[in-house]
Amino acid sequence: MTTPRQHVKNAAGFVLVWLVAKVAHRVRFRAGEIPRTGPVILVANHLTMTDPLAVARVVIGHRRFPHFLAMQEVFGWPGVGALARVTGQIPVARGSAAAGDALDSASERLDQGQLVALYPEGRLTTEVDRMPGPARTGAARLALRHPEAVVIPIGTWGPQQGHHHIWHRHTACLSVGPRLDLSVWAERTDDAAAREVTDVIMTAIRDEIGHAQQMWSAR
Template sequence: MSETASVEPRTGLGRVWHRFKVWLGFGVFWLASVLPHRVHFSRSASIPRSGPALLVPNHLAVTETTAIARMVIGHRRFPHFLIVGHLFKVPLLGHLGRAMKQIPVDRGSTNAAAALEAAAAELRRGHLVVIYPEGRISRAADQRPGPARSGAARLALTMPEIPVIPIGQWGAKPGWRNVVRRRRVDILVGEPVDLSRWAGRSDHQASVEATAAVMSAITALVEQVRGKPFAPDTDVTPAH
């Protein structure tokens, strides 16, 4: 697995332990994905066989993170998610998350900036990083993507050489009662988003426009995978 080689320990025992944790991570993600969902996707040339990439999916439910992980593993890559920080305080879950090099983020705190730097570090190591631009599960009644936060776009603009891969998914529903139903989740990977016109800029307007471009690409994929566009006059009052 080329994406782990750059951080693999040089000592014999350390290397064995490192590889064990990596394979454990693959196993955990695979098992966690097949239990709550029936995941359907086609392998995409947009996801590189090696080297860094920033994956930006829409967010429908807590459990659908495992569906995205299943898709990434299906490309023989390992995902590094930005995950809400309080999950790392759960004893077993937190230990597994740290062992698998997942990235905790606490919205609205100084840790949020640290999470983006940790994500940048993983990208520099040649890894795949997954960021949900919305920062939370869609609250729209029709589950349309948005609104989005600017973190993913700001990270992308500081690393213009890294491809930003939009992902649209459909089928997952929030709420633990939906887990036992094993809902089908369809995932569609798009072409890299062209952010070259804002590359290297750090001003607010650039991040706003780049975020809009990313969300436009994601929304188009979601509409494609769900089989119909979102109606302009649809009530998007947050679902309860």
Template sequence: MPTPRQHLRNAAGFALVWAAAGVAHRVRFRTMGSVPRTGPVIVVANHLTMTDPLAVARVAIGHRRFPHFLAMQEVFGWPGVGSLARATGQIPVARGSASAAAALDLASEHLSKGHLVALYPEGRLTTEPDLMPGPARTGAARLALRHPEAPVIPVGTWGPQQGTEHIWHRHTACLSVGPAVDLSPWAGRTDEAAAREVTAAVMAAIRDQIAVAQEMWHTR
């Protein structure tokens, strides 16, 4: 059970994320599926900018859930941001190192406690010319196979843009939250082939939600 101090930190995190998301973006979201109010949840999304985790976090908070993101290790060294990330249980990822797998173990611990874990399967910002997700890593799939009790909720984001212009102008961020990905064909499997197949299914679900988010953005 969370301690009173952790409840206080989470409450501060809720307030700060909500405010910061409003500064970075005009957040609009639509829920096509359902994010459970309790129990373990895995949220997966495409990654357009360094600030879109704030928009995804606002969506989670809009469902009365506090997100625990897998974030690059460097974020934890940023003044202020790093302290808040550590205090609210965000998960550092040492990308490209042998210890990167430890982040999945920590994420697994959060799921075992009934938390919501959010991550970007690409493991980096989208670099494709059409801004659609590129090749994905299998981390999210391996986490999902390890925790079949945790629904995998795809989120498609459209609107925010990376670059210096983004620093000075608030972009509208449209997000579509889809229904849980059906992983029943891989029940009981944790092998590498299953991880690759689940990754493909997860990315297809994200792309479906991006299409909805694009429509939201064009008709906003």
């Protein structure tokens, strides 16, 4: 049960993230179906350090609040770390034995009917064409662990890596895709299933990037 104090924290989180996100980007998005209630897993490509704010704008526009899996270092950054802690984001201790704890925390959020957002690549995209590179299986394992959760792919285009986008408000185009049908892998949590579902997730993200690129060209 959500306490009055939690309601206040949630409301503050909405306002804080909305304001920061609005300053960072002009967001244009192609609407998809992000359910208003129940557990949701969002998966997206990761172009820059600020594109989670663009994703957050879209999610909040659907009257949901995102909980991102973010590298632990972010929580130590001045200002940004405080915002991440206050809004209940999930730290990931990359490259350590504790890295799996983030998926456990994400599972708890899904059990509570919340929305969790992940970048399957586990890092910023480094490919020359800015398309997603090899992905890790964390998002797929989370989806297999929670078959009741709706999995939604998002494709982002626009902001580029570097410092320029941090100091200038750029347009970010996002395409929100339809929910993924993962019923073929029902009741499976093995490594092969995780790899197959990862491929499905990345194919869906690339499809949505194509739509986002069209939006970017027509802006």
